Amino acid sequence: MHNFNKPFIVNKSFSNITETVKKFNISGDGYFTKKCHTFFKDKYKFANTFLTPSCTSALEMIALLMNIEPGDEIIMPTFTFVSCANAFVLRGARIRFVDSNSKEPNIDVSKINALVNKKTKAILVVHYAGIPCDMDVLVKLIKKHSLILIEDCAHSIDSYYKNKPLGSFGDFSTFSFHDTKNITCGEGGLLVVNNKKYIKRAEIIREKGTNRSSFFRGEVKKYSWIDVGSSYLPSDITAAYLYGQLVNLDIIQSKRIKIFNRYVTNLNKHTRYFKIPNNQPGKKYNGHMFYIILKTKKERSSLIDYLSKNKIQAVSHYVPLHSSKFYEQKHDGRLCTNADLFSSRLLRLPLHPYLKMNDIDYICKNILNFFKI
Numbered sequence: 075m076h077n078f079n080k081p082f083i084v085n086k087s088f089s090n091i092t093e094t095v096k097k098f099n100i101s102g103d104g105y106f107t108k109k110c111h112t113f114f115k116d117k118y119k120f121a122n123t124f125l126t127p128s129c130t131s132a133l134e135m136i137a138l139l140m141n142i143e144p145g146d147e148i149i150m151p152t153f154t155f156v157s158c159a160n161a162f163v164l165r166g167a168r169i170r171f172v173d174s175n176s177k178e179p180n181i182d183v184s185k186i187n188a189l190v191n192k193k194t195k196a197i198l199v200v201h202y203a204g205i206p207c208d209m210d211v212l213v214k215l216i217k218k219h220s221l222i223l224i225e226d227c228a229h230s231i232d233s234y235y236k237n238k239p240l241g242s243f244g245d246f247s248t249f250s251f252h253d254t255k256n257i258t259c260g261e262g263g264l265l266v267v268n269n270k271k272y273i274k275r276a277e278i279i280r281e282k283g284t285n286r287s288s289f290f291r292g293e294v295k296k297y298s299w300i301d302v303g304s305s306y307l308p309s310d311i312t313a314a315y316l317y318g319q320l321v322n323l324d325i326i327q328s329k330r331i332k333i334f335n336r337y338v339t340n341l342n343k344h345t346r347y348f349k350i351p352n353n354q355p356g357k358k359y360n361g362h363m364f365y366i367i368l369k370t371k372k373e374r375s376s377l378i379d380y381l382s383k384n385k386i387q388a389v390s391h392y393v394p395l396h397s398s399k400f401y402e403q404k405h406d407g408r409l410c411t412n413a414d415l416f417s418s419r420l421l422r423l424p425l426h427p428y429l430k431m432n433d434i435d436y437i438c439k440n441i442l443n444f445f446k447i
């Protein structure tokens with residue numbers, strides 16, 4: 075079976091775990107957590123970084139840091155993972171969902187301006203499939219309305235917009251190290267705080283609302299409860315595993331990008347039958363995902379069945395959040411037709427570092443067979 079995903083294992087993760095366990099300190103902010111923080115700050119020039127138990131918890135921290143209250147509004151794409159919305163809905167916010175653009179599932183930046191009002195607090199964007207959103211437009215919008223920009227980079231580690239790494243544009247950005255992402259430790263996340271105004275408080279909220287981090291640095295004699303907060307630190311065992319992956323980032327990325335490019339080479343002559351992600355100037359992709367867009371939902375179902383019979387697992391993706399059971403009554407009624415289209419016609423093909431070039435050729439051959447090309 076050619077699985078859609080298979081998390082990549084590197085040996086360094088095992089020796090790192092042994093090393094941290096032998097230090098007798100596997101709670102949060104240990105040796106490897108600090109090494110992970112430094113890795114991201116050095117490589118991507120992020121102002122400050124905090125490992126978290128998941129991308130979801132990093133998003134929840136942002137909602138706390140922004141003091142989100144009932145009635146506040148957050149603008150975000152409807153074609154995204156539920157945690158983007160939930161983190162803010164938990165604090166009473168109202169979500170203004172935006173359609174995808176017609177080319178790709180990313181947010182349609184031309185539809186944002188009309189939704190901004192006095193209650194708007196932030197624009198959250200997702201770089202779907204590792205494909206950068208139109209950052210020039212977004213940065214202008216943020217400046218014009220003095221809003222907070224949040225980048226959900228769960229798909230987009232090591233993607234670049236005009237040579238600038240994704241995750242470095244936002245006041246905040248978040249990453250996921252779930253098994254389905256390029257770099258993984260099973261469950262894990264990262265909060266990036268680029269707006270320096272929020273760094274001190276992020277440290278406190280992450281440590282249960284206490285100044286324990288200052289205490290560990292010897293800045294105060296005793297730590298105590300000084301703000302709201304929760305427990306947002308992963309164990310150093312998680313960080314040790316993750317660090318093994320991070321030092322192999324270039325190897326993992328080059329394997330994924332090679333597979334992505336092989337799909338493009340094999341399929342780009344057949345865009346009469348289906349669409350593939352198009353290459354856009356100034357945007358460097360990270361090989362997170364390769365998808366095709368079929369002409370109808372029915373055709374997608376038939377192709378999924380056909381591939382499955384040939385031992386290839388291909389999968390659909392998000393149900394747009396504006397039409398979800400939980401939110402459809404709360405949504406303001408605007409149509410999001412591009413997102414609906416991607417929801418019913420987008421198909422993700424297997425992409426993980428264990429796939430060989432002849433596996434990709436086999437998968438593509440089956441797709442062409444299906445269309446009798």
Ligand SMILES: *Cc1c(COP(=O)(O)O)cnc(C)c1O
Pocket residue numbers: 127128129130131154155157158200226228229249250251252261262263
């Ligand atoms: C995976 C994902 C998340 C959630 O990540 P977790 O680490 O599982 O919490 C959030 N946003 C997007 C866009 C994702 O793909």
